[in-house]
Amino acid sequence: MSGGESTQQTGTRPPPAALRPAPRHAQWHWATPQAQLLLATGDLAAIMRFHRRVHGLNQTALGALLGYDKTYISALERGKRVLDDIGSRRRVCDALHLPPHVLGVTDPTDTDHRTMLQFGESTVRLAEIARQSGHASEAVAELWPLVARLEARLADGRAERDVLHLLARAQAGLGVALGNVLPEERLATAAHWTARSLEIAEYFRDPGLTSYALRMHGNELRKANLRGAAVPRLCRAAATAPDETARAAALPLLARAAGALGDGPLFDRVTREAKTLLTRVDHTSLFNPFSLCEIHLRGLVSTGRTDLAMRLVEHGPTAGIGVAPQWRVIELVTVAHVQLLADDRGGAAQSLDRAILEAAAQRLPHQLQRVMRIAGTGLPAQHAAASRSLDRIRSELAA
Template sequence: MIETRAAPPLPPLAPAYSSAFTLRSIVDTVRRTKPLRLSDVSQALKHFRSLHQLTQRDLATLLGFDQSYISKLENGQNLRDLATLKHIATCLGIPVQWLGIPTEGSPSMQSSELIEVAPSVIRLSQTVRENGRADAAVDELWPLILRLDILAAQDKSDSRLFLTLAAAQAMLGVILGDLLPEEALWVSVHFFKKAVAIADEYGDAMLKAEVYRGCGNELRKHKQYTEAISYLEKAFFLAPDGITKGVAAALLARTYGEMGDKENFRDVIGSVLYAQDKATSFTPTFNPVTVHEVHVRGLLNVGQVTLLPSLLEQDTPRSLAVSVAPQWYVISQLTRAEAQFCIGKIDDGLANLKKALIGAELCKLPHQVQRAIRSVQVVEAYGPAKAVGDEAKILLSKLSRQTFQISSPQ
């Protein structure tokens, strides 16, 4: 039996497990054919150290314990103190139930309490992401999803619980789409597919539109264009207002552009521009800056280069005044650089590429750095361009060390 007596004060925690730890834990969970249930502390500590390539001393520092105590726990010393177990679960980013800690109250009571709290966590994660800190957002969202998953497995009749889980999974998919390198974007698609399954069974039109839109966008990044278009078209038709229709249309235009489909791109970008003109307000992800970026990149992809010079000069005061998510400035500067390379303005393009790399480092956007490396290759014969490309490769290596390398499942 686990003892619930008061435990002696524990040393201050090392900063809560970092986004790099959280990302590794997420991918480790996704890769497993069966859910991981760490039934004892020894197994939990060994798995955590193996996953994150930590020594016992590293783990002791993270937990605030002596290294010899970590060794004893890993060798099977019994631990029954509730406060210490909760402390370990928090540091490792796992639900307390995984360490055999009984939860208070019935599953229905736990579900009700979590459903009340979850929307605030999801909104906070969205706000943090829109302020350029997707790495911090993932630390808040992942523990919530783990707890919701456990409760959903215990009670399959609570539709509110499943809808809450779908909303959290969709938000995690968006965040992972920012943080993961291109070769790992299948993880983002994985969570969106789980959210889609729930939305299809329990969701209303608004939830379906949101989940389909996000799923389609991540599929586009993963170059699954046919499936992406299917989801994005459904999102467009289900969208409840002009802004959300505009967002879905912008993603459709981006997809058609990447496919090189000139005719469909022309038609859909017209709908996007119409939605922008009719809008009375904008969002951090649908505004003149984001629409301009979609338009420029689409023209590049479909080969309509002659239209680029005039479009690149269309920055307006309204565009600059609107609130834009920081990652969108990175994306926009990269696209502008690519367009400037295409029309021979290499120095201007390199200046924008450097700005984009600074933003990508601050926001931890490895796949935008990968895109920058590809972009500069077309002008690498120009001496200064090679230097910028080398800087981008160093930055990608740095971001990879901060997170990890992930390959697609075989």
């Protein structure tokens, strides 16, 4: 009698809740490197033993989960019996939260899975382009449904390694995009999503993914004024970076957080290293002379060196083609702050007027709030204009 015809098979009903895998295990255990090597063999006996070990199940409990008795489970694990029929293999895959192809089952859901991954990868890339182009709201609109779909799959126990990697990047992208479009009082929401990305990244211990998630989360923590928590994460992002390109992506964010925290020595050290890498690493929307100059300006002001900041304003680089639109707004606000400190109210007012127009057009509430803080020291017209623009954005967000 074949495995598919055994009278010991009873699995027509789902197992009791007490015998189902814990949600955390169902989400993660098949995505580990060890499990990936095991699944590649398609060895059902080894797969069953691995599942029992991860979940602390004996053969009786696994049998109850699969709808077989202990004797049949033992025979399967020893290779004395096999599952020949497609229906039984499909049912085992469903109970253990495995992709059907692992046990040789051709399933339409596999095609759907590959399509979802291709769509998801494209969505993450296009959302990043939209955000860097000054369209963070569009990035949020694209990423939100993708994250919801991937998390629903995860909750259902369908969490292959490639799904989790995609989810981590989508969550980080969503958090960063939200960090652009939300006002300061709601920036904790952005940090929430980057924290979820970091949880997945740290599980895999992939240096590149971990460094990426750490720098995204650290920067959102800084923006949410959790600077003491931001700096250690950004230090780890730089230390974990697998190459100079990844380190160059982390250093500007670490410099900004160190400056905001008032840690002058760390700020100076990181800024110097970032500038040396400019000659060896390809420039990006974040890592380029213009962005580093703005970060340097703000850090000098935060660490009490206004005189150096004033000189830097006079000799700083102009924005190049590769600079993201939001960085032009960020730089205008920072320059206005330095101009006010130098008692150049006319120059500061002009810089803030331009910043307000651009921040409103790009829907950057956090930058409008920066304008209001700076203008509050003696530029009432600019303060009022920024406040009106911020109110319009808040009304749209509420709607």
